[in-house]
Amino acid sequence: MSSDGFRYGVSLYSYTDDYGTVLTLEDAFAQIADLGATGIEILGEAHIPGYPDPYPAWIDHWHALLAQYRLEPTSYGSWLDTRLTVSRDMTVAEAVADLIRDIKLASILGFRFVRPKIGVVSIDLRPDPVWEEAVRRVLDLAAASNIVICPEIHAPTPIRHPIVERYVEFIERTGTRNFGLLIDTGIFQDRPLPYWPGETAEMRRTFLNGIHVDPQDFLPIAKYVVFIQAKFHHINRNLEDEHIPWRAVLPVLRRANYTGYLSSEYEGSREPWRSLEQVRRQHALLRRIEAELEQIDP
Amino acid sequence: MLERTLVQTRGFRNLGPVWNRSGFELLLRLPNYRGMRASLVDGVDVSVDDVLFPHEANHLVVQGRELSLAQLRQAFDLRWTLDEPAIVRVAKAGGLSVGVHDVTVAVRIRQPYFPIEFQPSIIRETREATIVL
Secondary structure: OOOOOOEEEEEHHHHOOOEOOOEOHHHHHHHHHHOOOOEEEEEHHHHOOOOOOOOHHHHHHHHHHHHHHOOEEEEEEEEEOOOOOOOOOOOHHHHHHHHHHHHHHHHHOOOOEEEEEEOEOOOOOOEOOHHHHHHHHHHHHHHHOOOEEOOEEOOOOOOOOHHHHHHHHHHHHHOOOOEOEEEEHHHHOOOOOOOOOOOOOOOOOHHHHOOOOOHHHHHHHHHHEEEEEEEEOOEOOOOOEOOOOHHHHHHHHHHOOOOOEEEEEEOOOOOOOHHHHHHHHHHHHHHHHHHHHHHHOO | OOOOOOEOOOOOEEEOOHHHOOEEEEEEOOOOOOOEEHHHEEEEEEEEOOEEEOOOOOEEEEOOEEEOHHHHHHOOOOEEOOOOOEEEEEEOOOOOOOEEEEEEEEEEEOOOOOOHHHOOEEEEEEEEEEEOO
8 A cells, every 4th residue: 555545444433332232442443453444533422431521541541552553543523412402502602612622532532633513403404503603713722732623524415515615615714724524425325225124115215325426526625625434334245335336436535635534434234243344344345446546547 | 331232131120119119110221323411312112011101201310310301301411321321210000020021112312413303213122121129
């Protein structure tokens, strides 16, 4: 692998339901390191015991695991739970307080990206407008903490959408280097997902059949993209992804000179331990395609 | 670590003195990939052997605090974490008989990043569970 290729990591989200039932934090580190990956992504309010106030001993444990398994912290997922209660929404001051809390905790743990998942106010998933003033107020803290705040562009929201335009406009207007876009590769899904347990045809939301974003749409926004979550659902034993067209996506990422992380986000069947095997298959597949692309166009 | 099932094997027991049971409780793993503010939980329906105990009447104990549904909906400073199961308390005069029961839970959670039209999400699970005491 050339030094300016993709970087490979795993989000602990991949191990949902395994984590805390059949998999410890150290087990997860061992799995990720064994892939030859370098990055670990977490969700703050999932993988930090005692969140948002972990014991100092746990913070020491975290740093010891990073050193032992030679992994670097990548993205830290947080939430702006704007529909705070059934009777009222979050204020700007509350959103600021939550962002400060997560940026500080992410920084203590060594992360470089904070992904706030922002509550929405419409059926087409427009984020609560509280985000803009709240983020503006914490940009200096993010800069001082060497952290980039990056909301995710996630199905059913495509790249060509007013929400993305609004984020880009914010970056241009503020000139900040501490806010960027996170792309979830689920937007490129071009075949339907199988039904989840209990899901029926009547219940199906159409975006689960794939929103088919053209990978070429990545090029115009590439300069704003700081992180990629490599969402996937099932890779078969022939190393074929049954939903995400990696052979169309990865050449575009290379053409855009994207050299950041591909951080696995497995979101398939939750049978115990299945996630471990699926993440391995994804890394084998992505590395194989990248090697082929390097041969064609070094 | 916790069991994979939402309703944990331990923690399923009667409440109140043996001669005057007032109800029962069970221990529940959060059916989500992340911990949540308690205010985002909208109660838990419980059925035992096809008798429904609706979420409006059941209490939830989160981090040691027992909350009615109305209290739960306002508890934005309290968190139900992934690694700490919550207790669901159900009022039932006489409690449950010793032995194996079919227990179904329907856990109602609100995710602010989903359109409100699709909320709450309701996660259901049924298992056999055993009352010892």
